[in-house]
Amino acid sequence: MEELLELRQLLEQGKINEALLLVDELEEMSLSDKINKIDSYGVILLIHLIKQKAEKRSTRSWEISIENAVREINKINKHRKSGGVYLNQTELMEILQQGYQVALKRAALEAYEGRYETEELAAMVNEQEILTQALELIKVGYDAN
Numbered sequence: 001m002e003e004l005l006e007l008r009q010l011l012e013q014g015k016i017n018e019a020l021l022l023v024d025e026l027e028e029m030s031l032s033d034k035i036n037k038i039d040s041y042g043v044i045l046l047i048h049l050i051k052q053k054a055e056k057r058s059t060r061s062w063e064i065s066i067e068n069a070v071r072e073i074n075k076i077n078k079h080r081k082s083g084g085v086y087l088n089q090t091e092l093m094e095i096l097q098q099g100y101q102v103a104l105k106r107a108a109l110e111a112y113e114g115r116y117e118t119e120e121l122a123a124m125v126n127e128q129e130i131l132t133q134a135l136e137l138i139k140v141g142y143d144a145n
Helices: 002-012 016-055 060-077 089-114 118-124 127-144
Strands: none
Touching (some): 002 016, 016 089, 016 118, 016 127, 060 127, 089 127
16 A cells, blocks of 8 residues: 555656656566465365375365366456456466475375375376366366356
């Protein structure tokens, strides 16, 4: 909120260049916030996909979590007015790749009631297959919006 007041003052004072710099900062903050949220939902998505692959089964709860994560990622990533996206498929994959180890550790706590260590669970699943599946689900969800 402070930034908006500062922006208003800069515009009222005719300091256009300083105002534009502040607008750039605000845009960067907004994008950073979106990336952080997409990362969080991406980890949730990956946790449940890892559990599904490792246990070779699914639950309604996991399905709902996957569906919700995909919906939220697509909602956050979509420009409200122009209809475009903030992050393209390559950037989304990079975020998923970065979150994979976090998701794997958390999935190890949940899959098989936590019986396996992270490394053991990692050996039960194919990382690239899970990442590809996650991205495909996001693309399908985006196409449905």
